[in-house]
Amino acid sequence: MxxxxxxxxxxxxxxxxxxxxxxxxxxxxxxxxxxxxxxxxxxxxxxxxxxxxxxxxxxxxxxxxxxxxxxxxxxxxxxxxxxxxxxxxxxxxxxxxxxxxxxxxxxxxxxxxxxxxxxxxxxxxxxxxxxxxxxxxxxxxxxxxxxxxxxxxxxxxxxxxxxxxxxxxxxxxxxAAAVPQEAASAGLWYCPAVAGEGEESSLAIAPAGDQASRVTVVRHTPEGPVSGSPADLDPGTQLDLPLENPEPLSVRWSGGPSVVTWRVSGEESAAASCVAGPSPTWYLAGLDTAAGAQSTLHLFNPFPSDAVARVVFTTPEGQVTLVRTDNILVRAGESARLNLGEFQPEVADLGVIVEVQAGRLVAQGEVTNDPIEGETGAKGRTLVPAAPAPSDFWAFGYARVDDNSSSRLSIQNPSEREAAVEVRVSSPAASGSLLGEVSVPAGGTAGIDLADVSEDAEFGVAVDVVNDVPVVVARMAALRTDDGREGVATSLGAEPGSEWALAGGSTGGRSARLGLYNPGIETISVAVDAGPGTPEDWGDVAVEPNARVQLELSDVAPDQEAIPLRISSDGPVLPELRSIAEGSPLGSWTALAAPAASWAGPETRPPIRRDPALPSVPLVSAEGSGEPAIDPAQGG
Known part of the structure; x- marks a missing residue:
């Protein structure tokens, strides 16, 4: 050079x-x-x-x-x-x-x-x-x-x-680096749905960890919030609390974390885990207003200021915005119920996006199926959980397809680009009906029938996005028995995890089964704690790749009203409980366990930084003398 x-x-x-x-x-x-x-x-x-x-x-x-x-x-x-x-x-x-x-x-x-x-x-x-x-x-x-x-x-x-x-x-x-923080020592659960006339509702509350938990139920009445007496719960126990009034609720816990499931029984039964907190946006898939189905959107505002929401609809033809749902007011401490058939009649695979414009809200959906004459479908009632954000992966621990029952997926794509997804199931059939990618239109929804996709009658399901456009996925199951009883159950998918808890398990007049689905590529060891009477072999349950294992709660106790569940594993799994009444009506429901992140909170937080433009604030002396102490590090 x-x-x-x-x-x-x-x-x-x-x-x-x-x-x-x-x-x-x-x-x-x-x-x-x-x-x-x-x-x-x-x-x-x-x-x-x-x-x-x-x-x-x-x-x-x-x-x-x-x-x-x-x-x-x-x-x-x-x-x-x-x-x-x-x-x-x-x-x-x-x-x-x-x-x-x-x-x-x-x-x-x-x-x-x-x-x-x-x-x-x-x-x-x-x-x-x-x-x-x-x-x-x-x-x-x-x-x-x-x-x-x-x-x-x-x-x-x-x-x-x-x-x-x-x-x-x-x-x-x-x-500045994020600051590690301990798991939360107190929290709240919100239960938006209410029982109808002639129905009975109850709460199931159970500690999620090894610490005792103190819980307080708050009823949100038209006159204001009313707190009940605190109750102390030991690990491995479950509190079943009948509810006398059809009011939305919140449950405070402190000490050790607790999880909460709201249940309703009557001519039709339903259950769902309560919601861990508000979100600026809520996404709901799996709603239906066609062929005799009725869908309701519950908007619950347990907070001290009014809230305003914009409700947008997603349909198989694309997104629909209406002036009538641009500004839905929910007063402080109250809830609003929207009959979605008034805004979007005769739409299957209906989705909803709730955009909170002011204040804070908790959302939940509800679907009642009563097929009109000449239409197929099971009769029943189900609660539809809302997701705070779309995701590129969803999994379900339960789906059922046989001569009497059917399952399907409803996928919502809230983005402005078309989404492409792939569906996997445990024990896939040699000649399944799911071939290639499934497209979901921008701002729209798509339904996928799960018939003939698995060798097993009950199986796990995973939905993978393949083009970086996140979606929301719900699974609907229509269940029928040989004696003619029928019911429906809807579940929102979740990301697999290694620590879960679920309240609401029971074998008192019910048949309950826990499904553990492993959508991964490695065998996972799972430990299930169902309180006193937990079978010894539940401490190390091996779930092979893309496989599902089911555990009968009757192995814990054949006739026990309360069986709380805690699940831990050495890898990501998805646990879901299916419960069916032994008498008439069928009273079927499914509930996904609550992940640890919903009660523990994030592992880190942003550092607290002082704005140098703000005036210094004196600190109270650590000796409690009343003399102000100035912290030099804060610029005082």
Whole structure:
């Protein structure tokens, strides 16, 4: 290489004082003091300073000629898009001549080395603007304390001369690390649905961990919230609390965490886990207003200020927005019930998006099926949980298909792009009906029948998004028995996890079964704790890849009203409980267990940072003397 070209120096001195001195081999890739692999655009295929076989006078880093393989993506004498702003005619221009384009220097979005680096005082030929230097950054000899960036550099292009303007780099913003935090020691569950006339409802509450939990039920009446007496629950126990009034509820817990399931019984039965907290947006799939079905949206505001929501509908034809549902007011401490058939009649696979415009809300859906004459379908009632966000993966621990029962999926795509999903089931049939990808229209919904997809009557289901467009998935099951009893059950899918808890298990006049589904590729060991009477072999249940194991709660006790469940595993699984009444009506329901994240909260939190523009606040003395103590670290 010619002496009038700048070459990197050895490891201990990356810059030579005199440009005429030779450095390490310029074609070397990587290593301290050598040209890095980012010296030339990867599109141009050049990863060295001078290509082998090319004479120095044939190669010009500013040129787009073809000698030495120097063609680049830019036009004219411009650098390619990776080194310079694409199609820029001046190598220091980013469109407004304000300075270097961000990726022109260094790597990973950085410019020059932030440690007071300066360029050697040499002519332009000496300075290679794509030089990496040591550790992937442009480095220089330390001079004064200030960072001086290209005060005046002149690059001679084939097209002519141009002068770079000075650029002062602002100091890099320091991003504070997240702060670890302990699991929550108190929390709330919200139960939006209410019992109808002539129906009975109850709460099932059970500790989720190894600590005792104190719980308080709050009834949200028209006159205001009314708190009941606190109850202390030991691990492995379950409190079944009958409810006298059809009111939405919240349940406070402290100490050890608890989980809560709301149940209703009567001519039709239903159950669902209560909701861990409000969300700015709620997504519901699996609603229906066609062929005798009626869907209701419950909006619950247990908070001290009014809330306003915008309700948007997703249908098989796409998204529907209505002026009538643009501003739904829910007063503080009250709930609202929307009959969705008034807004979207005769729509199967109906979805809803609740956008909270002001205040806070908890949402839940409800579907009552009563097929009209000539229509197929089971009669029953089911609760439809809402999701706070779409996801690219959903799993279900229970689906059933046989001569009397059927299951299907309803998929909601709230985005503006078409979604593509793949469905997997445990014990897949040799010739299943699910072939290839299933498309879900932008802003719309799609239904998938699960008939003939598994060798087993009861199986697990996983839904995978394959094109990065997240969706919401609900599973509906229509159940019938040989003696003619029938019912329906709906469940919202979830991401598999390793710690779960569920209240509401019972064998008192009911048949209850826990399904454990492993959608992964490795065998998972699962431990299930059902309180006193838990079978010993439930402590280590092996669930093979893409397989499902079911456990009968009658193995714990054949006639026990309360059987709480805690599930832990060494890998991600999905537990779901199916419960059926032994008498008439069928009284069927399914409930997904609550994941640990719903009661433990996030593992980290953002650091607390004081705004220096705010005045200092005195701290009370730790001795309790009443004398204010100023914390110097807070600027006081």
């Amino acid at each position: 010619s002496d009038d070209r700048w070459q990197p120096g050895p490891d201990d001195d990356p810059w030579y004082d005199e440009p005429g001195q030779d450095g390490p081999e310029a074609t070397q890739d990587g290593g301290s003091g050598a040209w890095g692999s980012q010296s030339w655009s990867s599109e141009a295929g050049q990863h060295a300073w001078v290509p082998e076989g090319a004479e120095q006078d044939q190669w010009d880093p500013h040129a787009t000629g073809d000698l030495g393989g120097g063609g680049v993506a830019g036009s004219g004498d411009a650098w390619d898009a990776r080194s310079w702003e694409q199609d820029a005619q001046q190598p220091w221009s980013d469109g407004d001549d304000a300075g270097w384009e961000q990726r022109s220097w260094g790597v990973e979005g950085e410019l020059w080395d932030s440690e007071d680096a300066t360029l050697p005082p040499t002519p332009f030929e000496v300075i290679a603007p794509h030089l990496k230097g040591n550790n992937g950054k442009v480095t220089g000899r330390r001079r004064s304390g200030a960072l001086i960036l290209i005060p005046s550099l002149v690059f001679v292009l084939l097209a002519g001369l141009a002068v770079a303007e000075p650029l002062v780099l602002p100091p890099a913003e320091q991003v």
